[in-house]
Amino acid sequence: MIRLENVTKVYEGGTIAAHDVSFEMQKGEFTFLVGPSGSGKSTLIRLMLRDEPVTRGKIWVAGKDITTLPKWKIPFLRRSVGTVFQDYKLLPTKTVGENVAFALEVLGRPRSVIAPQVEQVLDLVGLSDKIARYPKQLSGGEQQRVSVARAFVNRPPIMLCDEPTGNLDPKTSVGIMKLLDRINRTGTTIVMATHDHAIVDAMQRRVVALDNGRVMRDEEAGRYERVPE
Amino acid sequence: MNRLFFLVREALVNLRRNLLVVAGAVLAVFISLTLAFGALVVNEVLRLNTLAWQEGVHVIAFLNDAGVNGVPTDAHEQLLAEVQTWEEVKQPDGAFYVDKAQAWVEYQEIFAGQDELLAIDPTILPASIRIELVDIDLHESVAFKLQQQQQVVRRVDTAAEQIEQLQNLSSVLNVLGIGMAVILGLSAVVLIANTIRLAIYARRDEVEIMKLVGASNWYIRVPFLLEGMIEGLLGAAAAVFLVWIGSSRLADALTSFALFHFDVGTDFFLRWGLLFLLFGVLAGVVGSMLGLSRHLRESEGVASAVPTGTLERV
Numbered sequence: 013m014i015r016l017e018n019v020t021k022v023y024e025g026g027t028i029a030a031h032d033v034s035f036e037m038q039k040g041e042f043t044f045l046v047g048p049s050g051s052g053k054s055t056l057i058r059l060m061l062r063d064e065p066v067t068r069g070k071i072w073v074a075g076k077d078i079t080t081l082p083k084w085k086i087p088f089l090r091r092s093v094g095t096v097f098q099d100y101k102l103l104p105t106k107t108v109g110e111n112v113a114f115a116l117e118v119l120g121r122p123r124s125v126i127a128p129q130v131e132q133v134l135d136l137v138g139l140s141d142k143i144a145r146y147p148k149q150l151s152g153g154e155q156q157r158v159s160v161a162r163a164f165v166n167r168p169p170i171m172l173c174d175e176p177t178g179n180l181d182p183k184t185s186v187g188i189m190k191l192l193d194r195i196n197r198t199g200t201t202i203v204m205a206t207h208d209h210a211i212v213d214a215m216q217r218r219v220v221a222l223d224n225g226r227v228m229r230d231e232e233a234g235r236y237e238r239v240p241e
Numbered sequence: 242m243n244r245l246f247f248l249v250r251e252a253l254v255n256l257r258r259n260l261l262v263v264a265g266a267v268l269a270v271f272i273s274l275t276l277a278f279g280a281l282v283v284n285e286v287l288r289l290n291t292l293a294w295q296e297g298v299h300v301i302a303f304l305n306d307a308g309v310n311g312v313p314t315d316a317h318e319q320l321l322a323e324v325q326t327w328e329e330v331k332q333p334d335g336a337f338y339v340d341k342a343q344a345w346v347e348y349q350e351i352f353a354g355q356d357e358l359l360a361i362d363p364t365i366l367p368a369s370i371r372i373e374l375v376d377i378d379l380h381e382s383v384a385f386k387l388q389q390q391q392q393v394v395r396r397v398d399t400a401a402e403q404i405e406q407l408q409n410l411s412s413v414l415n416v417l418g419i420g421m422a423v424i425l426g427l428s429a430v431v432l433i434a435n436t437i438r439l440a441i442y443a444r445r446d447e448v449e450i451m452k453l454v455g456a457s458n459w460y461i462r463v464p465f466l467l468e469g470m471i472e473g474l475l476g477a478a479a480a481v482f483l484v485w486i487g488s489s490r491l492a493d494a495l496t497s498f499a500l501f502h503f504d505v506g507t508d509f510f511l512r513w514g515l516l517f518l519l520f521g522v523l524a525g526v527v528g529s530m531l532g533l534s535r536h537l538r539e540s541e542g543v544a545s546a547v548p549t550g551t552l553e554r555v
Binding site for chain 1 (some may be wrong): 247258446447449450451452453454455456457458460
């Protein structure tokens with residue numbers, strides 16, 4: 013579903029955010045990208061979203077080489093990849109329902125399709141009763157649920173999550189992780205960058221550990237820290 | 242159809258939600274186009290008045306009395322008939338004859354109330370042929386032809402110098418008026434572009450989120466273009482309305498000022514008003530394109546473009 017092949021990203025000024033990174037994620041897999049701040053987790057998420065170009069190497073997403081994707085095709089890539097960010101990225105002038113519907117409206121879906129899909133996904137994230145609220149009327153956890161709902165509303169095969177629990181307390185974070193786990197069980201491939209030890213350890217999913225832009229460890233059912241042998 | 246509906250709705254909702262910025266853009270268009278349209282109207286007023294002043298008698302041939310000093314008795318009629326055939330003379334009534342009696346009547350009208358000037362022998366006033374030309378530039382040629390008729394023609398007067406001065410003034414005013422209209426029109430585009438860029442900057446988060454969910458650049462552009470069009474149209478409509486009403490009121494108020502006419506006619510306002518409305522729409526579109534293209538270029542990415550917390554600050 014996602015394949016990185018010898019990916020290197022060097023920013024202006026010479027900072028190496030990713031150095032010869034290679035790994036592959038299968039359909040329906042849940043993968044944590046872990047590592048300290050500046051290890052290159054977020055950079056890899058942005059590269060997979062073609063938010064930034066790679067310096068060297070190749071990235072395939074859903075069977076397509078996105079490193080050679082022309083600019084005008086980038087929106088099509090993003091329509092097949094749901095994204096969740098630490099800062100929610102919700103439109104403050106739109107209600108919960110409008111924020112979620114927005115993702116379908118830009119795809120040109122008819123209103124008759126949008127309404128039931130929005131209701132369905134808000135039901136999934138447990139916010140059916142808050143469809144008419146504005147983001148500022150919601151807690152951080154609820155806002156992140158809206159963000160997850162928007163990312164999932166058009167049923168993308170892949171979801172990229174960059175520190176989705178970074179602004180949330182541990183209890184709320186568990187709620188978000190349960191939600192992502194539930195989505196993952198529908199067959200959606202999820203890549204999540206995090207430095208939340210507790211969540212990674214509790215979920216026991218694949219862990220790709222990064223440090224200074226290099227893959228230090230890639231374990232099935234791994235933990236945040238390497239388990240001493 | 243769904244997309245079109247969505248885009249139009251987005252544009253209208255955005256206009257409603259950003260009233261202050263919208264008002265700024267509309268005001269920018271309004272002020273610039275009012276000045277530009279005003280300059281054009283002033284230019285038209287000057288042009289029409291210059292034209293009016295240019296009409297009328299351009300050349301006068303004062304004639305020796307007929308039947309005296311060897312001038313044949315029918316010399317005046319013959320000369321008039323000849324002059325009327327000249328191609329430089331406006332047809333059909335470009336040349337006409339003013340006899341001594343009419344000249345005396347004219348003289349009395351001009352010097353009415355000035356008894357010492359009226360105490361002259363009316364017979365000394367010469368008859369004349371008054372000529373209106375098809376083109377005032379031809380006055381020298383006509384004057385030359387008349388001067389060849391030495392037996393009949395006593396003196397030839399033309400309004401040449403005054404006409405040339407008027408033409409020069411008219412040309413200068415035309416260039417100034419059109420130049421001002423062009424400069425103000427261009428400044429309108431720049432003002433609109435700047436205002437719309439500010440509007441887009443204020444809503445950059447929205448643009449980033451649209452990109453995040455997979456909206457194409459054109460899909461992002463269209464609501465902004467529609468907004469620009471509407472803002473341009475509103476500003477231009479207000480400008481045309483104000484200048485039209487202002488000019489009409491001024492023309493009505495100054496009807497007694499016979500030397501100068503302020504009325505440029507409904508046709509002028511319809512023709513140029515429509516063009517200004519189109520210009521306003523175009524300026525809005527160009528302004529939006531300029532403002533947005535730079536923003537879309539700058540924010541090629543999405544995830545990195547919106548720092549944490551910016552959404553809450555909007």
